[in-house]
Amino acid sequence: AKLLQAAERPVLVVGSGLYYARGETALAQFLKQQRIPTLLPIWDRGTVDGPTEEFLGVVGAASGGPRLLPDADVVILAGAEFDYRVGQISAPGLAPDAKVVRIHADASRLRNGLEADLSIAGSPATVLRQLAEECRRLACPPAEAWLAEARRRRDEFRKQCLKTAERLRPGLNGCDVVQAIQQVVTEDTIWLVDGGNIGQWFHQLLPNRCPGRWITCGASGVVGWGLPGAIAARVLSPDRPVILLSGDGSFTFTVAELECAARQQLPFVAVVADDQRWGITASGQIKRYGEPLYSTLGPMRLDRVAEGFGCVGVSVERSEDLVPALREALSSDRPT
CATH class of the missing domain: 3.40.50.970 (Thiamin diphosphate (ThDP)-binding fold, Pyr/PP domains)
Known part of the structure; x- marks a missing residue:
């Protein structure tokens, strides 16, 4: 929560682990409170159960995507894996000074790939609920300005996709x-x-x-x-x-x-x-x-x-x- 309190450009990556933890409600409440741009690794099971401003689509597509992870200063992986879809969480897919938080139900997976700045073994749904409570206690501000910029980048990328279709x-x-x-x-x-x-x-x-x-x-x-x-x-x-x-x-x-x-x-x-x-x-x-x-x-x-x-x-x-x-x-x- 203290990392989010100091962050200017946080990004949340939610993977299949959150889906199988039945994390729909926990995610919806967390996003409504903190307004963090949220991505889903392509081909994973999603946990967003309806349209929401914070969910900006997939990351790791061969066709590209809006520039979000490389500009993030804090990246939270909730039930997501360290793999090719998130650029192995290393440069150039991520800023060298970005802080990485990994939440996974299987403690043995937390050291697979690069070691995160903060690793939490536990149900991603439970940890998101606890994180929301701690953010309220610390009065962590919602990332409104960064979310607006992230949505602008997403919309611009989608326009390029539609232009490709026209060609x-x-x-x-x-x-x-x-x-x-x-x-x-x-x-x-x-x-x-x-x-x-x-x-x-x-x-x-x-x-x-x-x-x-x-x-x-x-x-x-x-x-x-x-x-x-x-x-x-x-x-x-x-x-x-x-x-x-x-x-x-x-x-x-x-x-x-x-x-x-x-x-x-x-x-x-x-x-x-x-x-x-x-x-x-x-x-x-x-x-x-x-x-x-x-x-x-x-x-x-x-x-x-x-x-x-x-x-x-x-x-x-x-x-x-x-x-x-x-x-x-x-x-x-x-x-x-």
């Missing part, structure tokens, strides 16, 4: 797909995200849509789990809408599971962003070499593949057709 026209792009899905999801929707490139679009454009309800690959970055994951989500939650957002490469890892879903009458909606390449790999190669190297796929008619397995197959090529197609798919009693 990709004509034709569909990841931005179109994510914005279309945004119009049909509800608070009950279970949303699975499987894929590198389309996953980046998702995390950059929808960082504030209840991340506790996202299901992603986790820190390992694996792909191909989405179809089995959607089937499992439907079995566990038969009355909730299930949407899988996948890349074409990821989808084809386990595409035969469509037969399993059709045979067992487990309807869900799979939206496949088909760019005929390993998009996230190709993007890096184009940036470095000017062209993709051994990372192209297809072309594939995945709608016909779905039909062959007993599902509904739909091919959409225009952005204006996405939302109607999604609404029709959500009303179907077959995997679509």
